[in-house]
Amino acid sequence: MQIAHDILLRSYRSMRTIRDFEERLHVEFATGEIPGFVHLYCGEEASAVGVCAHLSDTDTIASTHRGHGHCIAKGVGVEGMMAEIYGRKTGVCHGKGGSMHIADLSLGMLGANGIVGGGPPLICGAALSHKVLKDGGVAVAFYGDGASNEGTTLESLNLAMVWQLPAVFVCEDNGYGEATGASYACAGTQKARAAGFGMPYFDCDGTDFFAVHEAAGQAIAHARAGHGPVMLHVHLARWYGHFEGDAMTYRANGEVARERSEHDCLQNFRKHVTETSLLDLSALDDIDSNVKDEIEAAVKAAKNAPLPEPADLQADVYVSY
Amino acid sequence: MSKKSFRQAINEALRQEMQRDPRVILMGEDIAGGQGGSAGVVDAWGGVLGVTKGLYTEFGAERVFDTPISEASYIGAAVGAAATGLRPVAELMFVDFVGSCLDQIMNQAAKFRYMFGGKARTPLVIRAMYGAGFNAAAQHSQALYPLFTHIPGLKVVVPSSPYEAKGLLIEAIRDDDPVIFLENKVMYDDEEEVPDEPYSIPFGEANLTREGDDVTIVAFGRMVNFANEAADRLGKDGISCTVIDPRTTSPLDSATILECVEDTGRLVIVDESSPRCNMATDVAALVAEQAFDALRAPIRQVVPPHTPVPFATVLEKLYLPDAARIESAVRSVMAYKKAKQDA
Numbered sequence: 063m064q065i066a067h068d069i070l071l072r073s074y075r076s077m078r079t080i081r082d083f084e085e086r087l088h089v090e091f092a093t094g095e096i097p098g099f100v101h102l103y104c105g106e107e108a109s110a111v112g113v114c115a116h117l118s119d120t121d122t123i124a125s126t127h128r129g130h131g132h133c134i135a136k137g138v139g140v141e142g143m144m145a146e147i148y149g150r151k152t153g154v155c156h157g158k159g160g161s162m163h164i165a166d167l168s169l170g171m172l173g174a175n176g177i178v179g180g181g182p183p184l185i186c187g188a189a190l191s192h193k194v195l196k197d198g199g200v201a202v203a204f205y206g207d208g209a210s211n212e213g214t215t216l217e218s219l220n221l222a223m224v225w226q227l228p229a230v231f232v233c234e235d236n237g238y239g240e241a242t243g244a245s246y247a248c249a250g251t252q253k254a255r256a257a258g259f260g261m262p263y264f265d266c267d268g269t270d271f272f273a274v275h276e277a278a279g280q281a282i283a284h285a286r287a288g289h290g291p292v293m294l295h296v297h298l299a300r301w302y303g304h305f306e307g308d309a310m311t312y313r314a315n316g317e318v319a320r321e322r323s324e325h326d327c328l329q330n331f332r333k334h335v336t337e338t339s340l341l342d343l344s345a346l347d348d349i350d351s352n353v354k355d356e357i358e359a360a361v362k363a364a365k366n367a368p369l370p371e372p373a374d375l376q377a378d379v380y381v382s383y
Numbered sequence: 384m385s386k387k388s389f390r391q392a393i394n395e396a397l398r399q400e401m402q403r404d405p406r407v408i409l410m411g412e413d414i415a416g417g418q419g420g421s422a423g424v425v426d427a428w429g430g431v432l433g434v435t436k437g438l439y440t441e442f443g444a445e446r447v448f449d450t451p452i453s454e455a456s457y458i459g460a461a462v463g464a465a466a467t468g469l470r471p472v473a474e475l476m477f478v479d480f481v482g483s484c485l486d487q488i489m490n491q492a493a494k495f496r497y498m499f500g501g502k503a504r505t506p507l508v509i510r511a512m513y514g515a516g517f518n519a520a521a522q523h524s525q526a527l528y529p530l531f532t533h534i535p536g537l538k539v540v541v542p543s544s545p546y547e548a549k550g551l552l553i554e555a556i557r558d559d560d561p562v563i564f565l566e567n568k569v570m571y572d573d574e575e576e577v578p579d580e581p582y583s584i585p586f587g588e589a590n591l592t593r594e595g596d597d598v599t600i601v602a603f604g605r606m607v608n609f610a611n612e613a614a615d616r617l618g619k620d621g622i623s624c625t626v627i628d629p630r631t632t633s634p635l636d637s638a639t640i641l642e643c644v645e646d647t648g649r650l651v652i653v654d655e656s657s658p659r660c661n662m663a664t665d666v667a668a669l670v671a672e673q674a675f676d677a678l679r680a681p682i683r684q685v686v687p688p689h690t691p692v693p694f695a696t697v698l699e700k701l702y703l704p705d706a707a708r709i710e711s712a713v714r715s716v717m718a719y720k721k722a723k724q725d726a
């Protein structure tokens with residue numbers, strides 16, 4: 063599939079933004095200034111971006127506890143996100159959600175989710191909305207290999223098939239649910255699970271933007287055309303701990319280092335576009351330096367932003383009460 | 384205006400709201416009824432409760448969805464659909480089944496608005512039947528409204544009659560927050576005059592079904608009927624009672640409860656849910672804290688024992704509050720004399 067120039071540039075920018083956002087959080091978290099849990103998406107950028115390259119604001123996604131990448135790929139601004147993670151009033155959720163609950167429904171971003179397996183049922187509902195309202199949208203559930211063992215996920219695969227929903231189930235398989243390997247926790251295969259529901263299955267190397275873009279394009283087109291739901295199984299690796307502060311004693315020596323050197327989606331992207339003369343590296347270097355400034359500004363703004371006020375405690379529990 | 388059953392009143396509310404607003408959709412197990420069966424019939428059942436009968440025929444497969452027996456996925460789908468532009472009414476059959484989908488209600492629907500900084504709207508109604516009295520035993524008889532009342536972000540409705548059910552359900556469907564609407568399964572065939580046209584009853588405004596000077600009785604759902612029965616009998620003996628039907632446990636019309644207790648000085652609370660951390664303890668705490676000086680006798684709670692709901696008829700009768708027990712509670716607060724008078 064030939065990818066348009068502007069999409070290539072935008073996608074590279076998204077991946078770079080996610081990378082820098084996460085790397086910076088890794089550093090800032092260590093200072094103790096960031097409250098709560100933070101789960102980083104480093105190493106997995108090509109998945110969110112390769113999938114979201116096929117989506118617009120009328121399409122819906124549901125994310126996970128590891129949600130920063132999905133948010134950025136779906137267009138949520140880094141300034142509002144950073145402020146949210148710092149628990150500031152200027153955050154996208156006014157400091158009341160935090161890292162695990164960033165959402166922007168106006169962009170079709172139905173939220174990161176603190177509950178493993180929380181997203182797939184919601185995505186059945188969003189897909190139902192697209193179908194009933196006939197707006198041409200598709201709904202995409204990102205979920206991990208760990209979440210693939212939740213009953214909610216398995217029920218949702220069935221429900222989506224029964225209702226023939228325009229839904230895409232993106233299983234981001236990084237090989238671990240917290241400290242437990244997928245090789246231990248997932249019986250059978252994702253492919254066989256999809257087949258068990260009669261659902262078309264696609265898979266791809268999640269560290270290769272072009273592979274994700276290609277597979278996601280086919281998967282999403284299938285759902286968008288009204289042919290029913292699909293599963294997209296993305297193979298990838300996470301570079302940091304399950305959450306910040308995790309020493310990853312359950313991972314073999316050298317595993318992460320190898321992933322970083324051999325499966326860096328950004329390096330691979332640069333290599334690919336140079337080899338195929340798709341883009342000029344200088345354009346990518348410009349993006350790199352722009353993004354660097356943007357993240358710097360976002361962190362600065364977040365640190366200086368006002369905290370929520372006492373009155374915010376009781377605001378927005380209900381629309382009316 | 385004509386006589387309608389509790390079931391018909393709910394069906395009519397659903398039909399009229401679906402006619403008014405194309406975004407209102409229904410989903411639940413067997414609610415379209417008979418899909419995929421060998422007889423090729425649709426709309427055979429209208430749900431196991433018969434409440435949605437005829438709606439599939441009227442509104443079709445685009446508005447009325449049968450679901451697999453997958454509470455987590457379809458209640459979750461109702462939440463997701465509500466957050467993205469539809470106004471789903473999902474039927475959870477027995478409220479006891481909430482164990483299979485509590486996350487979707489408690490951690491998703493209830494939390495979206497707050498957690499997302501006021502940007503989400505989740506106009507969802509979950510209907511379910513509750514209550515003992517049908518020999519349905521421990522897993523099909525609970526009155527779980529306190530469980531939902533406990534969760535900020537949810538609104539909880541317990542209608543006490545067909546008239547109330549229609550008006551409160553219409554309000555629930557038009558409301559922009561997630562609403563749990565609980566129907567007492569023993570009441571489906573209860574009948575009363577119900578207006579044919581649509582009307583709504585606001586949440587958080589209690590209804591006084593009896594007014595009197597001596598004792599305030601606060602009762603929930605089906606218990607309102609028992610409280611009325613007890614009040615009428617007591618009236619013949621010269622004891623006059625106010626009966627409050629709060630209609631919704633969240634929001635709760637605490638102002639009306641406090642006002643009535645200020646007037647009568649005595650309070651009996653009737654609640655068919657399990658006695659620990661239920662509506663009776665909630666109302667008792669409210670009054671003890673805010674109307675202590677008005678009380679002329681201890682607050683009395685007429686509630687079941689702290690046990691699962693039993694199966695055998697004799698035991699279930701013992702379990703459930705009834706008019707006789709309310710009557711004796713009222714008599715006991717009337718007879719109460721302070722042991723130690725003020726010095």
Ligand SMILES: Cc1ncc(C[n+]2csc(CCOP(=O)(O)OP(=O)(O)O)c2C)c(N)n1
Pocket residue numbers: 126127128176177178179205206207208209210236238239240304
């Ligand atoms: C219902 C539920 N169970 C457990 C947890 C704790 N938990 C948070 S993330 C996680 C691992 C999820 O693994 P996976 O789905 O593979 O996603 P990954 O972290 O690898 O991105 C667990 C067990 C939770 N948040 N929710």
Ligand SMILES: [Mg+2]
Pocket residue numbers: 206207208234235236237238239240
């Ligand atoms: Mg994982």
